[in-house]
Structure formats: C-alpha cells, structure tokens
Amino acid sequence: MNRLTRADLDALPNYVPGRNPADLARELGLPEAIKLASNEVPYGPLPGVVDAIAGAAAGIHRYPDMGVVALRDALAERYGVTPDRIATGCGSVALTEHVTRTACLPGDEILYSWRSFEAYPIIAATTGASSIRVPNTEGHEHDLPAMAAAITPRTRVVLVCNPNNPTGTSLRRAELDEFLDAVPADVLVVIDEAYREFVTDPQVPDGLEAYGDRPNVVVLRTLSKAWGLAGLRLGFLIAQPEVAAAVRKVVTPFSTSAAAQAAGLAALRQDAEMRRRCELVIAERDRLTTAVRKIVNDVPDSQANFVWLPLGDKSVEFGQVCEAQGVIVRPFPGEGVRVTVGTPAENDAFLAAAGSALR
Numbered sequence: 001m002n003r004l005t006r007a008d009l010d011a012l013p014n015y016v017p018g019r020n021p022a023d024l025a026r027e028l029g030l031p032e033a034i035k036l037a038s039n040e041v042p043y044g045p046l047p048g049v050v051d052a053i054a055g056a057a058a059g060i061h062r063y064p065d066m067g068v069v070a071l072r073d074a075l076a077e078r079y080g081v082t083p084d085r086i087a088t089g090c091g092s093v094a095l096t097e098h099v100t101r102t103a104c105l106p107g108d109e110i111l112y113s114w115r116s117f118e119a120y121p122i123i124a125a126t127t128g129a130s131s132i133r134v135p136n137t138e139g140h141e142h143d144l145p146a147m148a149a150a151i152t153p154r155t156r157v158v159l160v161c162n163p164n165n166p167t168g169t170s171l172r173r174a175e176l177d178e179f180l181d182a183v184p185a186d187v188l189v190v191i192d193e194a195y196r197e198f199v200t201d202p203q204v205p206d207g208l209e210a211y212g213d214r215p216n217v218v219v220l221r222t223l224s225k226a227w228g229l230a231g232l233r234l235g236f237l238i239a240q241p242e243v244a245a246a247v248r249k250v251v252t253p254f255s256t257s258a259a260a261q262a263a264g265l266a267a268l269r270q271d272a273e274m275r276r277r278c279e280l281v282i283a284e285r286d287r288l289t290t291a292v293r294k295i296v297n298d299v300p301d302s303q304a305n306f307v308w309l310p311l312g313d314k315s316v317e318f319g320q321v322c323e324a325q326g327v328i329v330r331p332f333p334g335e336g337v338r339v340t341v342g343t344p345a346e347n348d349a350f351l352a353a354a355g356s357a358l359r
C-alpha cells in the first residue's frame with residue numbers, strides 16, 4: 001500500500017493516558033479502582049462550575065465566542081495583565097503546540113530537558129522541528145547551564161517545565177534569571193507552569209510575576225489541575241501582545257468551547273476554595289513524600305501534585321503490583337513511577353500497595 005502518512009511519525013511514542021479506573025475495577029471485581037496517574041485534583045469540580053456548564057449547554061447549537069472575551073477579561077484581571085496578552089486553548093498542551101507552530105519552520109530546533117512532559121517530543125515532531133533534549137541532572141532537575149549551551153542559531157523555542165512533570169523538581173529564581181539572560185532575544189522561552197498553584201517554595205518564582213515583562217517569555221497555565229477542569233480542556237498563555245496575537249491566529253477556530261468558557265469563569269470565582277483544596281494536596285504531598293522515602297531511594301522534593309519514584313528497571317513491575325491492588329499509577333519504563341497525590345484514603349491505599357510491591 002502507498003504510504004499516506006509521514007514515515008517519521010512511526011518512531012514517535014504515543015501519549016500514554018492514565019488507565020481508566022472503571023475498566024480496572026471491572027477486571028479486578030472491585031467496586032472501584034483508584035487513579036493516581038494523571039495529576040488531577042481528587043475533590044470534584046469547584047462549586048458553581050457544573051451549573052455554569054448546564055447553563056452553557058442550552059446554547060450549544062451556536063458556536064462559542066471565538067474571541068473568548070469574557071474569560072480573557074477575567075484572566076487578565078486576575079493576573080494583572082491586559083487581555084491582548086492572553087490566548088486560550090483546548091488545554092495548555094494545545095497551546096504548547098500552537099506556540100511552536102507560530103515560531104518554528106521545519107528544521108528549526110525545540111530545546112527541552114529530558115525527562116520532562118511526554119507531550120513535548122510529540123509536539124516538536126508534529127511541528128516538523130527537531131527535538132534537542134538535554135538530560136536532567138542527577139537530582140532529576142533541568143540542567144539550565146547545559147540547556148543554555150545547547151542553543152544554536154536554529155533554536156526557536158525552549159520549553160522550561162517548572163515544576164517539572166514527571167519529576168516534580170523545580171527551578172529557583174537565581175538559576176532562572178541567569179538562564180534567561182543567556183538566551184538570545186529571538187528565541188522564545190515557554191515556561192510551562194501547569195502545576196504553579198502547588199508551589200510552596202518561595203525561591204521558585206512565579207514565571208508571570210518574575211519574567212512576564214521579558215519580550216521572549218511565554219507563561220503557560222492550565223485549568224486542568226488546581227482548578228479541576230481537566231475534562232473540559234482549558235488552558236491559557238500569557239505573552240507579549242504580538243506573540244499572543246500570533247498564537248490566537250493559529251489556534252484551531254472555536255477550540256475553547258462554550259462550556260469551557262462558562263466553566264472557566266465560574267472556576268475563577270472560586271479562588272478561596274481552589275486554594276483550600278491545593279492546601280490539602282500539599283499537606284498530603286508532604287506526607288506521601290516522607291512515607292515513600294522509607295521504601296524508595298532518591299525521591300526528589302516535589303513542588304507539584306505528584307511524587308516521582310526513581311525505580312529504574314523496577315518501574316513497570318511496581319506499576320503492575322499497584323494495579324493488581326486497584327491503584328493506578330504512572331510507570332515510565334526504565335526510569336521511574338509518577339504517583340499523583342490523591343485523597344488521604346487513596347494515598348493510604350497506594351502506600352499499602354507500594355509496601356507490598358517493594359517487599
């Protein structure tokens with residue numbers, strides 16, 4: 001048969017979603033399984049969000065507002081920027097793709113640390129750009145000096161994941177300052193802050209507050225995690241007006257749905273409840289980290305809503321033993337296992353499974 005799609009995509013790994021807990025529960029004959037694999041917050045939608053979506057449902061025979069005006073205005077007010085600096089999209093992962101599309105032509109380079117968010121290589125490849133991966137440090141962090149040294153005249157975009165998925169590690173102010181000073185002015189630096197709301201270390205800067213005035217910095221945020229809207233797909237970026245305008249030009253038309261716009265507005269009104277839930281996650285993150293350090297070596301501090309277990313060759317088997325006990329985690333073969341912070345009961349179930357996996 002004739003080849004109809006790009007041959008280079010054969011070598012690309014698939015994005016691996018967390019396993020469906022209903023399927024696992026059925027397989028194991030359990031009333032329910034626990035999913036700690038996709039970095040969601042376990043406390044349900046924020047108050048008012050479901051009603052807002054129901055309200056929007058009455059109008060879904062019409063296209064949504066393509067300018068996303070009300071939501072961009074609300075985001076602008078919350079983050080202290082003008083609305084022309086904001087673009088929204090179908091999750092921040094889509095916006096990463098759109099940014100690279102605005103900056104890269106085939107053959108250009110996208111630079112990132114590895115291991116980092118699994119979508120980055122897929123996005124680079126579909127953009128037609130070359131992926132330049134700089135290995136993480138021994139401490140599972142981005143190696144910023146090595147990343148700065150890896151910039152070439154072909155580099156168009158650098159992706160900085162802070163905190164980093166899946167290792168949970170974070171970059172501090174001084175090292176980021178130095179790195180950003182070293183990046184040429186015509187290279188975009190995308191600071192992916194999907195987990196910003198879980199950061200407690202005061203040395204880890206808010207990318208927007210610290211670097212929002214730099215013309216080549218783009219800050220990416222999502223409403224999937226702390227704001228509880230993973231299923232609706234809503235993310236946004238804040239950049240200089242010209243960059244944000246270019247992104248809005250290439251965004252798939254109407255990809256911020258009417259339900260997502262209504263839900264986003266309702267969620268943003270629940271700042272105090274969002275913070276309360278994040279505090280619960282943070283307290284559990286610290287408890288989980290202390291507990292897993294008793295059975296796994298070299299667990300890095302996490303500033304996100306997940307914990308990284310660098311189990312190397314044991315990762316897949318560890319994941320299987322946890323699944324057999326109804327707990328879905330996310331193994332990265334040969335590297336480690338990422339465990340999302342759940343409710344206290346879910347975390348206890350995980351710790352029991354982890355204990356038996358490593359005995």
Ligand SMILES: Cc1ncc(COP(=O)(O)O)c(C=O)c1O
Binds near residue numbers: 093161224
């Ligand atoms: C680092 C990072 N960036 C972006 C995203 C994408 O979030 P979404 O597309 O749901 O907004 C994720 C999701 O797991 C992530 O871990």
